[in-house]
Amino acid sequence: MKRLLLAVTGCMILAGCTEKTTEPEAEAQMKQEKVTFEDITHSFEHPETGQSYQIIDAYKLYDNYISELEENPDTAEKELYQQEIIDPVNKACFEGGEFYHMAGAVTEQIPHSLERITELNQKIEDSQYIGSIKDALVQSSDLLPSDIETNVCIFPNINTNNAGAVTVGAGKINVLYSPFYTEDFLKTVIAHEYHHSVWAEKFLATTPQSVLDNLVFEGKAVMFEKVVYPDLEGTRVNDEYNKKYWAQIQDDLGKYDFNRSIEILFGGNGLPQLYGYMEGYKMVKSYLDLHPEAQPMDWTSLSGEEIFEAGKYADHYQ
Numbered sequence: 001m002k003r004l005l006l007a008v009t010g011c012m013i014l015a016g017c018t019e020k021t022t023e024p025e026a027e028a029q030m031k032q033e034k035v036t037f038e039d040i041t042h043s044f045e046h047p048e049t050g051q052s053y054q055i056i057d058a059y060k061l062y063d064n065y066i067s068e069l070e071e072n073p074d075t076a077e078k079e080l081y082q083q084e085i086i087d088p089v090n091k092a093c094f095e096g097g098e099f100y101h102m103a104g105a106v107t108e109q110i111p112h113s114l115e116r117i118t119e120l121n122q123k124i125e126d127s128q129y130i131g132s133i134k135d136a137l138v139q140s141s142d143l144l145p146s147d148i149e150t151n152v153c154i155f156p157n158i159n160t161n162n163a164g165a166v167t168v169g170a171g172k173i174n175v176l177y178s179p180f181y182t183e184d185f186l187k188t189v190i191a192h193e194y195h196h197s198v199w200a201e202k203f204l205a206t207t208p209q210s211v212l213d214n215l216v217f218e219g220k221a222v223m224f225e226k227v228v229y230p231d232l233e234g235t236r237v238n239d240e241y242n243k244k245y246w247a248q249i250q251d252d253l254g255k256y257d258f259n260r261s262i263e264i265l266f267g268g269n270g271l272p273q274l275y276g277y278m279e280g281y282k283m284v285k286s287y288l289d290l291h292p293e294a295q296p297m298d299w300t301s302l303s304g305e306e307i308f309e310a311g312k313y314a315d316h317y318q
Contacts, residue, residue, distance in 0.1 A: 034064045037088050042130060046141055052149040053137050055130060058089050059121050059156050059177065066114055081110050093153035097169025098200050105166055106174055111158040120156035124177050129154065132183040133175075136190035139228050143296045144198050146171070152190065167193045170201035188225045188234025195224040195300065203301050212253040214261035216304035219280020223288070224296060226281075237278050241316045245271055249279075250317075253308075287311030 040057035065084040069075065086094070086107055094103045111117050133152055148171045157164065157176035165175045173193045175186070199220070209217070222235045248271060249264050263269060265276030272278075287307045288294060299307065308314075 034067075035060050037092075041092075044134065046138055049141065049145060051141050051146060053134075054092065054149060054151045055133050056089055056092055056151060056153045058085070058093065058153045059124050061085050061088060062111070062117050062121060062156065065111075066117070069114075077110050089153060092151045093172055093174060094168055097172045098204055099167060099169055102166040103168045103174065105159070105162045105176060106155050109159055109162075111156075113158075117156050117158065120177060120179065123179065123181075124154060124156070127181070127186075128183050129177075129186060132186045133190055136187040136228070137194065140191045140194040140224070143228065144195065144224070144300065146198050146201055148201055150194065150197060165189045165193050167196035167200065170197055170204075173197055184229075184232050185234065188229050188232050191225040191228040192221045192234065195221040199300055208256045209258075209261075210253065210304060211249075211255050211257060211261045211264065212308060213304035214258070215253075215264065215276050215280035216283055216307050217280070218265060218277050219282070219284045219307075220300055222277055222281040223284040224300075227296065235277055235281070236274065237281050238272070239282065241282075243317055245275060246279075246317050249276075282316075283307055283311060283313050286313045286316065 037056075040060050042055040042057070043052070044055075045052050061084060065081060068080055068084060069077070072080075094100065094107060097103060137150060137152070150171050150173065152173045152175060154175050154177060157178045162176050164178050164181070165173065167173050173190070173196075175189065175193075181189075196217075199217070222237065225234045226237075252260050252264070261276070264271065264279075265274070267273040267275040283304075284299065284307060287299060287302075287310055290311055291299075302310075
């Protein structure tokens with residue numbers, strides 16, 4: 001918006017402007033120059049393999065939403081949010097995702113603090129996010145190539161209770177940019193979510209996922225981010241084998257209970273924060289300690305039970 005105002009003002013004071021632009025005409029020009037999908041899309045390829053990617057600056061669409069809301073304060077916010085934010089990027093960021101329910105963190109939550117959105121968008125704009133994301137996608141692809149285009153869509157995290165990123169399906173990664181993000185932390189986030197994306201593309205099964213499967217699913221992604229960026233601090237891990245905590249989840253590993261998986265993964269009710277992520281990571285690490293020759297594509301393809309049994313994980317709690 002600031003750029004457009006400067007453009008209009010500049011035209012009014014330059015000698016080369018032969019016609020005076022009236023206020024209604026200026027407003028009409030600004031309304032016509034809304035941010036479009038083409039304006040916010042960065043397409044590039046892996047320099048060696050040609051694997052394709054798109055980074056989509058969905059956060060810039062919030063300028064359209066805020067402008068329309070200011071001009072039409074009586075408009076239904078949900079309808080306007082759908083029209084200005086979701087619809088323009090729906091195909092690239094959400095449509096057809098195998099984990100479409102995960103998109104609710106963006107699609108179902110209307111921003112109530114426009115000030116928070118403005119501040120987050122400025123933080124994104126001031127960061128080197130494009131370079132971080134490109135680096136993470138290329139380095140991740142070197143270890144785990146994909147056969148489809150990978151889209152990374154950047155949104156401001158409008159709710160502090162949301163995760164920092166979600167993978168909606170194969171090739172559809174949504175980053176919910178948070179105030180604590182740094183360029184290096186963003187790299188680990190992209191590596192983590194890229195692993196989910198490739199797993200969904202190549203190894204997603206139609207059979208239900210057990211609690212163990214869900215822990216290993218996240219554990220693989222944590223391991224992958226640390227393989228890609230061994231010197232960066234991403235998801236926090238703890239190498240301790242605490243029998244007290246293990247006793248609380250051991251009998252649930254074979255259950256097909258998504259809610260229980262979430263409880264264990266994120267912690268609470270007597271479990272440390274992100275306990276399931278840390279435990280899943282240690283399961284994968286235990287496997288790799290015994291099978292150091294395994295490459296990322298090898299261990300990504302294995303089921304939770306295969307990782308658990310071949311890694312002799314239960315022995316750590318004897």
